[in-house]
Amino acid sequence: MQSQISLKGYKFLVGLFILSLGLSGCLSSSEKTGSQNSNKVVSKPVARDANTTEVYADAEKKEVSEEFVVDDTKISSERYAKIDENPFLLTKRAPLSTFSIDVDTASYSNVRRYINSGQLPPKDAVRIEELINYFEYDYPQPIGGVPFSVNTEVAQTPWNPKHKIVQIGLQGKKVSLDNVPPSNLVFLLDVSGSMNEPNKLPLLKNSLRILVNQLTPKDRVAIVAYAGASGLVLPSTSVSNKNAIFSALNRLEAGGSTNGGQGIQLAYKVAQDNFILNGNNRVILATDGDFNVGLSSDEQLVKLIENKGKSNIFLSVFGFGSGNLNDSMMEKLSNTGNGNYAYIDSNEEARKALGQQVAGTLYTIAKDVKIQVEFNPARVAGYRLIGYENRIMADKDFNDDKKDAGEIGAGISVTALYEIVPVGQKVINPGVDELKYSKVQPTNTEFNDELMTVKLRYKEPKQDNSKLLTIGVLDKNKSVENASSNLKLATAVAQFGLLLRDSRYKAKSNYQSVINLANSSKGSDLKGYRGDFVNLVKKAKNLG
Amino acid sequence: MTKHIVGLILFTFIVGTSAIIAGLFYEVPKANSIKVKKNYYYTYKKKKKKKRCRKYRRSSAEIVSVNLSQAIFDSSANRLTAKIKYEDSWDSSGVVNLHFFVKDKYGTRFLKTERLYASTAMDKYTKILDWMGRLDSRENLYVIPQVQSDNYDITGYPKFNQFKATPILLKAGN
Numbered sequence: 037m038q039s040q041i042s043l044k045g046y047k048f049l050v051g052l053f054i055l056s057l058g059l060s061g062c063l064s065s066s067e068k069t070g071s072q073n074s075n076k077v078v079s080k081p082v083a084r085d086a087n088t089t090e091v092y093a094d095a096e097k098k099e100v101s102e103e104f105v106v107d108d109t110k111i112s113s114e115r116y117a118k119i120d121e122n123p124f125l126l127t128k129r130a131p132l133s134t135f136s137i138d139v140d141t142a143s144y145s146n147v148r149r150y151i152n153s154g155q156l157p158p159k160d161a162v163r164i165e166e167l168i169n170y171f172e173y174d175y176p177q178p179i180g181g182v183p184f185s186v187n188t189e190v191a192q193t194p195w196n197p198k199h200k201i202v203q204i205g206l207q208g209k210k211v212s213l214d215n216v217p218p219s220n221l222v223f224l225l226d227v228s229g230s231m232n233e234p235n236k237l238p239l240l241k242n243s244l245r246i247l248v249n250q251l252t253p254k255d256r257v258a259i260v261a262y263a264g265a266s267g268l269v270l271p272s273t274s275v276s277n278k279n280a281i282f283s284a285l286n287r288l289e290a291g292g293s294t295n296g297g298q299g300i301q302l303a304y305k306v307a308q309d310n311f312i313l314n315g316n317n318r319v320i321l322a323t324d325g326d327f328n329v330g331l332s333s334d335e336q337l338v339k340l341i342e343n344k345g346k347s348n349i350f351l352s353v354f355g356f357g358s359g360n361l362n363d364s365m366m367e368k369l370s371n372t373g374n375g376n377y378a379y380i381d382s383n384e385e386a387r388k389a390l391g392q393q394v395a396g397t398l399y400t401i402a403k404d405v406k407i408q409v410e411f412n413p414a415r416v417a418g419y420r421l422i423g424y425e426n427r428i429m430a431d432k433d434f435n436d437d438k439k440d441a442g443e444i445g446a447g448i449s450v451t452a453l454y455e456i457v458p459v460g461q462k463v464i465n466p467g468v469d470e471l472k473y474s475k476v477q478p479t480n481t482e483f484n485d486e487l488m489t490v491k492l493r494y495k496e497p498k499q500d501n502s503k504l505l506t507i508g509v510l511d512k513n514k515s516v517e518n519a520s521s522n523l524k525l526a527t528a529v530a531q532f533g534l535l536l537r538d539s540r541y542k543a544k545s546n547y548q549s550v551i552n553l554a555n556s557s558k559g560s561d562l563k564g565y566r567g568d569f570v571n572l573v574k575k576a577k578n579l580g
Numbered sequence: 581m582t583k584h585i586v587g588l589i590l591f592t593f594i595v596g597t598s599a600i601i602a603g604l605f606y607e608v609p610k611a612n613s614i615k616v617k618k619n620y621y622y623t624y625k626k627k628k629k630k631k632r633c634r635k636y637r638r639s640s641a642e643i644v645s646v647n648l649s650q651a652i653f654d655s656s657a658n659r660l661t662a663k664i665k666y667e668d669s670w671d672s673s674g675v676v677n678l679h680f681f682v683k684d685k686y687g688t689r690f691l692k693t694e695r696l697y698a699s700t701a702m703d704k705y706t707k708i709l710d711w712m713g714r715l716d717s718r719e720n721l722y723v724i725p726q727v728q729s730d731n732y733d734i735t736g737y738p739k740f741n742q743f744k745a746t747p748i749l750l751k752a753g754n
Contacts, residue, residue, distance in 0.1 A: 179704065180652035180661035186749050485742040486683055489720055503753035508683060508720030510742045 115325075116160035117364040117426065121539060124420045124455075124463050127411045133419065134434045136427040136441035137206065137405045137450045139396075140367065141389070142355055142379035144170035147536065149358065149381045151575050157536060161363065164533035165423030165452065171529065171565055173449045173522045175207035183401040183494065184208045184444055188509045190487060191519035193455055194527050194553055195534070195545040200456040202509060203523045204409075204490055208401050210447040216399050219255040219316040220272065224303035225288060226323035228263040232290035235381070236357040240322045241285050243354065243386035247320075248282070250394040251275040258306045259284050262299025263291060272310040297327065297340060304344040311349075314498070316399055318350045321369065325355060325362025337365060341372040350443070351375040352397060354389070367426075374403060374443050392563070396445035402494040404441040404502065407452065408434040410489045415511065418463030420541065422453040422530050434493060437502050444494075451526050455541070456487065487511050516553070524557035525566065532573055535580070547577035644668045646676050646698060648725040652749040658713035660748075662705045664725065666698035673699035675728040679738040681745065684717035690737045691715070695728070721748035 125133070143166035150157035178185040184206045193199040223244060231237040248257060253276035259269040270284035303319045311317055327337065341351060351373025353366045363379075370377035376397060378389040389397060406429060411419055421428075433439040444450060457463045492505040516524065532550045534542040550573050558566045644667065651662040668674060676698040680691040691712075696705060712718070722745040724738065 176650055176663065179650055179663055180654055180659070180706075180749075180751070182652060182749070182751055185650060188747070486720065501753065503751060506719055506750040506752070508722065508747045510722075510745060510747065512743050 113359060114158075114161075114361040115364045116158060117367070119160050119163065119425050119537075121537070121541065122421045122423075122425055122428070124418045124457060124541075126418050126463055127413045127416045131411050131413060132408060132431045133411070133421055133454070134406065134408045134429045134431045135421060135424045135452070136429055137407065137444060137452075138165050138371075138424060138427050138442050139169060139444060139448055139450055140166050140370065140377040141170040142363065142367065142377045143167055145379045145381050145385050146355075146361075146363065148572055149379075151572055151579065154579065156576065156579050159537045162533050162536045163423060163425075164530055164537070165427075167533045168423065168451050168453070168526050168529045169449070171525060171569070172563070173205055173207070173451060173525070174520075174559070175205045175449055175522065177207065178209050182503075182505065183496070184405075186490070186492065186505060186507055187522075188490060188507065189514070189520060189523050190456075190509060190511050191514040191523055191527075192516050193543075194516050194549060195531055196455070196543040198458075198461050200458060200487075200511065201523070201527055202454040202456055202487065203526055204407065204452045204454075205522060205526075206405075206444065206450045206492075208396065208444045208446055208448045208450075211395055211399060211401070213250065213252065213395060216395065216446070217315045218312050219251065219318065219398060220307060220310050220312045221251075221255065221316075221398075222258045222260060222272075222303045222307045222310075222319045224299050224319055224321045224323075225259060225261045225269075226263075226299075226321075226326075227261045227288050227290050228326070229291050230324055230326045230360055231357070233357055233359075236324060237288065237290045239380060239383070239386070240354075240356050241288065242383055243380050243390055244285055244320075244322070245282060246386050247390040247394060248275060248278060250391060256310060256312075257281050258310065260299060260303045260306060261288055262302075266299040266302045268302065268306065272306065297337060300337070300340055300344070304347070304349060307349045308347060311347075316350075317348060318352060318375070318398060319373070320352045320354065321366075322354045322356060323366070324357040324360055325366045326360040327362070327365070338368050338372050341369050344373075350400060353377045355379040371426075371442075372440075374400075374440070376443070376445065388563075393445075393447070396448035399446045400443045400497050401446050403443045403497055404437070404439075405444050405450075405492065405494045406434050406439075406441045408491045408493075409454065410491070411456075412484075412486055412488055413459075414484055415459055415487050416456050417459045417461060418457040420455045422455060423533070424452060434491070437493075437495070437500065441493075451522075453526060453530050485510050517556075521557040521559050524553050528553035528557060529569070532569075532576070536576065547573055547580065551577075644674060644727055646725045646727050648678075648723060648746050650749075651723050651746055652751060653709070653712060653718070653721060654751045655713060655718065656751070656753065658708050658710050660705075660707050660709050660712065662723070664698060664702060664705050666700055666702055666727075668700055671700055673697055677726045677728050677738075679724045679726065680712070680748075681722045681724070681740045682715065682718065683720050683722070686717075688740050690740070693738065718750055721750060722746065723748055 140163075143161065143163040146161055147157045147167065150161070175187045176185050187205040187207065189203045190200055193201040225240065227237065231240070251257070253274060255275045256272045257270070257275060258272040259281070261267060261269045269288065270281060273280050275281070300321070303321075307317055307319055351370060352375040353370040353373075355361060355363065355366050355377065367377050378397070380386050380389060408431065427442065429439065429441070486508050488509045490507050490509060493502040494505070495502050516527070528550050531545045531553070534545050535547060535550070551570055554566060554570045554573065561567050646667075647665040649663045649665070651660065653660050662678075664676070666674065666676065674697070676696050678694045678696065680694070682689050682691055694707065694709070712721075722740070724741065724744045724746070726738070
């Protein structure tokens with residue numbers, strides 16, 4: 037009996053012992069797990085950017101409606117430079133590809149105007165690099181004393197799974213408007229008869245009001261207007277006297293012919309007379325581009341800007357209206373004038389270009405930015421630069437600091453895409469026949485995982501000597517699905533451009549693929565541009 | 581016999597209570613093992629305690645990782661700047677090795693390992709690397725970050741891995 041009790045007691049005690057040990061382990065884990073959970077960082081939604089506060093001088097602010105009706109009969113007289121798409125090149129014959137960056141965004145808003153009015157744009161109105169660069173990308177801010185970060189990524193090409201796509205993304209350093217140098221701005225405004233439409237002069241006035249509201253009292257503004265003749269409407273005035281600037285804008289009325297050449301000369305003279313050393317000296321041309329008196333050909337005007345542009349005065353061009361839009365001339369002028377070209381089709385677009393992105397529009401952080409890519413023939417059979425057709429440079433010009441190239445503004449991102457044909461795949465449309473005597477064998481098999489080397493040259497805004505940046509690009513065998521949202525968005529927009537241009541290189545591109553890619557790259561889309569893009573593609577799909 | 585039983589009960593109670601208290605405040609550290617989480621992430625997981633309650637086992641919360649997202653070498657100052665994110669669920673610091681490689685006319689070569697003490701508060705690493713400035717060829721440089729674990733092999737040369745390497749942006753010119 038006693039042994040039975042002791043046996044029962046023993047079993048009970050062993051059970052109790054194991055239970056207590058088990059309980060201690062459980063409590064210990066739960067305690068620590070709980071504390072870890074309490075330390076977890078929960079991501080919070082970021083608040084949408086506050087709308088820019090705008091101050092208006094008088095009741096003219098409701099003068100412009102948000103949407104404009106496009107007169108279809110006039111569109112045919114718009115002028116666009118012909119674009120010959122970059123072909124696929126054989127790496128064996130041309131291992132180097134050199135081009136200047138381009139920060140213009142005009143093509144996207146112009147294409148949007150066409151599609152919103154119920155028609156597809158003319159092919160030559162579609163500059164794919166401008167479509168891509170219209171959007172903001174999530175590239176990191178630069179480190180190590182360079183004005184922009186350089187970001188590269190390789191993935192499968194969405195419209196041709198046998199090819200690869202390489203993204204080269206530059207992200208300009210963001211600056212606070214409180215820390216930028218003072219500005220000496222001259223508004224050169226077209227007030228000719230052709231500007232007498234609701235989506236021209238009234239929208240132009242509203243846009244400039246938005247810009248003036250972004251400036252600080254240390255900045256100065258002068259207004260030069262031109263029609264048949266040009267005249268100084270407002271001498272250089274401190275922005276602390278906003279009412280004087282707004283009143284001068286309000287007095288402007290459209291009428292007469294357009295002597296743009298004379299206006300440009302006067303605007304540069306006013307900018308030179310009020311030049312701010314180490315400041316931001318810039319002429320801002322707002323026009324539909326219909327210059328018809330005096331110097332009116334593209335070549336004459338480009339020559340004029342070329343001569344003026346050597347004086348460290350930059351030129352930004354803002355296009356307005358439809359019907360007689362001279363897109364070709366405005367793009368050439370901004371390229372020659374070391375500036376940027378945007379097309380304003382609505383108050384929304386004015387708020388983007390002259391409100392949210394005013395720092396990028398006005399403040400240059402690096403000039404003469406050139407890109408040169410050397411492809412590895414052991415990995416790349418052929419390549420094609422998507423867009424940038426009017427920015428291609430000779431390879432030898434890369435190291436020549438006298439050769440002009442594009443500027444990058446504060447906080448602005450620039451993206452370029454190469455479509456790569458891997459070794460083993462046939463390069464379609466190389467443009468020339470196969471060579472029979474000079475078959476070059478791929479070399480440097482040690483670099484087999486390296487697709488290319490990217491080199492960039494840039495100058496600080498006040499310097500004449502360039503700096504060189506070099507970076508290698510590795511192929512990590514990424515599919516499109518695993519690519520970053522930056523690459524997905526850029527390739528979606530590029531594919532959209534290929535479709536609008538009905539490009540011979542569009543391969544398996546289709547609108548649904550664009551929509552799917554864009555949707556998968558939306559992210560937080562705080563400003564709503566990516567969502568608007570998807571809606572635009574849907575409209576184009578219905579038109580196509 | 582009753583005394584023995586009482587004694588045993590008391591003994592069990594004391595041991596059990598001690599075990600509960602020890603379980604609350606003390607955890608036996610275990611050896612680490614290396615596990616790759618994703619491209620250029622090196623992680624090691626502490627061995628899980630063998631506990632009876634499986635639902636309380638730790639998993640990803642114990643991961644220590646380092647992510648190097650950007651690196652630039654300014655050849656005029658021989659200065660390397662890198663954006664580094666070090667994560668440790670225990671919020672402590674650790675040793676990170678930066679393995680440098682070059683791909684030049686001689687092929688892909690290991691150059692050197694730089695060791696740094698990283699903490700979760702760190703976001704940028706800057707150091708003068710004179711040896712890098714003395715290289716004949718610096719095209720193209722790559723860096724692979726690696727958390728140094730207890731079983732880190734210091735005898736062999738690190739191997740280049742395209743999936744883990746971050747290219748270094750080389751800046752030339754004053």
